[in-house]
Amino acid sequence: MKTIENNGVILIDPDQEKEIVIGLLLETNAFVSIKTAEILTTLDKVTQYRERKEGRFPKLHSLTHHGRRKAYKIQDLKNWLESPVDYQPPALHKDSVAERVD
Secondary structure (H helix, E strand, O other): OOEEEEOOEEEEOHHHHHHHHHHHHHHHOOEEOHHHHHHHHOOOHHHHHHHHHOOOOOOOEEOOOOOOOEEEEHHHHHHHHHOOOOOOOOOOOOOOOOOEOO
């Protein structure tokens, strides 16, 4: 990794920053907004909804207690982008409840 020192602070080279951030997001399986998913997939939120209901698009995860704020896991979107036609959402156990992050 190439770094730059500026007044005693070590900074990541701006040319490498994008790749490092993408790597960290994938490694941590970060959450991304519906709007970000629109940009990544080129599918508007209505199409995302329709495809999700048909089981052909990743599920949303609740980020708040009341479920008003939802997001996708970036790894799920990556899997969909690698093969949108053959995408199968991860199987849920019949006894499991939709995942919630509080």
